[in-house]
Amino acid sequence: MTDEPQRNGALAGIRVLDATQMLAGPLAATRLGDLGADVIKIESPGSGEFNRTHGFDDRRVEGEMSTFVAVNRNKRSLAMNMKDPEAREAFYELVRTADVFLQNFRRGTAARLGVDYATLSAINPRLVYCSISGYGPEGPYADRPGQDLVVQGYSGSMFSVGRAGDAPTPGALWAADVMTGYQAAIGILGALQARDRIGVGQHVEVDMYSVVLDAQLQELVTFLNTGYDPQRTREASAHAAIPAPYGVYRSSDGWLTLAMSPLPALGEMLDDDWLRSLASYNDGHDHRDEVLAHIRDRFADRSTAQWIEIADRHGVWAGPVYGYSDLPEDPHLVATGAFVEQPGPHGTVVKTVRPPIRMSQTPVAITRGAPLLGADSIDVLRSAGVDEEVIRDLVARGVVGTTAAPVALAP
Structure with a gap:
């Protein structure tokens, strides 16, 4: 392993500490990595984040869960037990070198771990701190589970699709998670830009419930100001507010x-x-x-x-109407290079989707695949200036994890 990757993207020189898991947070951090940031994924030394062990029907790529590989490219992995006081002190040294910290802990967890905004901003006033949650930091739902389907149910959107009398119809895309990830990335980029002007970082907060409401601006502005509540039709329509022929129809072959x-x-x-x-x-x-x-x-x-x-x-x-098996042969996707390769977990390659952003002067790039758990722990701590003896002790006690063949510690 090498030290901090040499990147030429728009965010080259920006260091991101990613303490998120599942989809919205990891996707936000991946997008920053695509733009050139050095993204360090903070995980527990045992099993790592949720998606390392939970995925679609346990489908794996070279032994690694496909869902983890999908949304954790362009990152290094630091496997560290944040509950250990000495490990936390080493983490604080890393914070001093960072530009961005992302977390999607349940409410109160960041404070218990000593990685809340007040603590980390006192260590590094220029830090942009991003919190991602289901429903925001306060209000009656603040402690409720913020999962995509649950949030879709709250959003009102399930009655915009289907026939009158049908059960509420959820969307097939993980839209709440994915849109939240993008909104978090937008907020972080804005805060980094503001930091150049005002000299300090700030706390960026994004919640899934607000995001799915924002995604329905047309519908909600219409309803809130006119009382117009679209009613589903007897026949199959693709959206309750859109006139016919908006929908899906069977042809002779599909x-x-x-x-x-x-x-x-x-x-x-x-x-x-x-x-x-x-x-x-x-x-x-x-x-x-x-x-x-x-x-x-x-x-x-x-x-x-x-x-x-x-x-x-x-x-x-x-x-x-395509199925997944149709996509690799779609002429537009072939012509535009929509499917590309990223480094695989064990030295091969993994097929993936090209980052959706194009930039003429600072190209978006995939330079690393999803990291093995703890693969970069030692390099990351060294680059933050953590004492070699401290690193040796943390690894020996198991509160910092490394891969099976870690970078050798200095004598």
């Missing part, structure tokens, strides 16, 4: 999506005089169930590709 398209254009596409007559935008609302029922079975005689070609000719917004 499925087809139709988005917000003028009904007369759809009438031309299907050679249907009734649809041609529905010229008002509101007709898609006023006659939504009738339109959806009218066209529900109209696409079964041609393939999805054929329908998309016809839709394109008539200015109707349409697309296919």
Whole structure:
């Protein structure tokens, strides 16, 4: 292992201490790493963070949980028992060298561990400290579990999809987690920029409940100011507030999506005089169930590709419905290089998704894969100036973990 990685990205020279687990926090830190920051993942020496041992049907890549590998690239791993007083003192030395600290502990845990904002900002006033939670630091829900599905249920969004009378329908994406990770990264970047101006860091707080409300700005501003509460239709619609033909339809070989398209254009596409007559935008609302029922079975005689070609000719917004097995062959994803490789846990490579950000002067890059637990503990502590004898003692007592073949300690 080497010392701090040499990076050329937009955040080169920024050191991030990532004490998060699961998805929202690790994704935020990964995005900072993609941008060039030196991200050090702080984990317990025993089993590491949650996603090292819990994943999709226990699916692993070279022995490492695939879900951990997915959202922990571009990081080094420091395996340290933060409950140990001497280890905590070594961690404080690392804090003095850091620019950002992220945590998503349950409320009160950071203070018990001595890594709360007041403590760490006193050690390093320039530190940007980011707290990620389910519902924020106060209020009746502050101690409730902040898991994606639970937060979706609170958000009101589950009644925007499906038929009237259907059970509430959750989204398939981990949208609350992922959007929270992005919002945390945005807040951190803003705080780093402000630090250059005001000279000190600050506390950035992001919670999942606020994020999923923010993601529904259109719906909620409309409801709060007009009382308009979209009602699900009898027929299958993709969103309760959007006019027909917004939905998913079966073709001869799969499925087809139709988005917000003028009904007369759809009438031309299907050679249907009734649809041609529905010229008002509101007709898609006023006659939504009738339109959806009218066209529900109209696409079964041609393939999805054929329908998309016809839709394109008539200015109707349409697309296919893919499964994961379709994605590697999608011509756009192939042409744009959407799937790339990152270093694997044991010297090979892992297929992954290209970072979504493009920068002309400071390219986003994947230079490291997800780290083995404790692989960088010794290097990280050395780079923070922790005394060699202290490192030796921490490793010997097991409160700092290393890999099976750690970097040798200096004599």
